[in-house]
Amino acid sequence: MYKTILTPRVSETDAVGHINNTTLPVWFEAGRKPVFDLFTPDHDFANWKMVIVKTTLEFTGQLYYGQDVEVNAWVKKVGGSSLELYEELHQSGKLCARNVAVYVNYNLESQESEKIPDAIREELDKHLWEAQDE
Template identity: 80%
Template sequence: MYKTTLTPRVSETDAVGHINNTTLPVWFEAARNPLFDLFTPDHDFANWKLVIVKTTLEFIGQLYFGEDVEMRIWVEKIGKGSLELHEELHQAGNLCARNKAVYVNYNLEKQQSEKIPEAIRQELSKHLWETSN
């Protein structure tokens, strides 16, 4: 499992005192940085590999300013050229949101997906959902 702790900002709070619903996709993306490092270690956008093709966000509990959140990410499935992530957001020990994200390993120059390299597959395998739960 990959873990990332984020501190909510005042600007992410809405008029009723909750973290705004538009903030969570940005937080989940920030927590995926270790995955981006695997696929594009130099962060060169001309050679960027991971392209998101689907995300499904489920709100479970309320989130507030003033307490850090912990993002947890597991790899649920590794395909030939894609991967599916199971993501959770916790605050104050409570599960507050769950997300599924599907990424494709994509070659921007050729405009097509590519097989995930074996070394990356091995690293992703260390973070599988079923081995963690």
Template identity: 75%
Template sequence: MYKTIITPRVSETDAVGHINNTTLPVWFEAGRNPLFELFTPDHDFANWKMVIVKTTLEFTKQVYFGKDAEVHTWIERLGNSSLELYEELYQEGRLCAKNRAVYVNFNIEKQHSEPIPDEIRAELNKHLRDIDEKQLTDSE
């Protein structure tokens, strides 16, 4: 699992006093930075590999300004050219949101998907969500 600490900004707070619902997808994306680094180490958008094709966000608790949040990112499923991520957002030890995102390893120049290279696959396998974690968080 990858862990990323997020410090909420005042500008992310909405009129009802909690972090706006449009902010959480951006925070989940910040938790994917280690994955982006794996696929495109030079950060060159001309060679960018990870293209998002689906995301599903579920809010479970409100998130507030003034308290750090933590994004947990696992690999849920690893296909030939795609991967599904399972992500959770915690604040003060409370599960506040769950997200799933599907990415494809994509060649922008050729406009088609490509198999995930073996060396990247080996690193991603280290972050697979195991059955015990699935049972614990899926029941919450």
């Protein structure tokens, strides 16, 4: 599991004091940084590899300013050129949102997907979602 701790900002709250629903996709993306580091270690956008093709977000609780948020991400599935991540957002020990994101390892120059290299695949396998985690 990849784990990231975020501190909500005032600007991320809405008029009723909750974290705005548009903030959660950004937080989930922040939790993917270790995966981005695997595919594009130098963070050079000219050579960026990870292209998102699908995301499914489910809200399960309310989030508030003033309490840190924990973003947990697991690798649910690794295909030939794609991977599926399962992610959860927790605040004060409660599950507040879950998300599934599908990415493709993509070559921007050739405009084609590429096979995930074996070294990256091995690293991703260390963070697999296990059935008993559900």
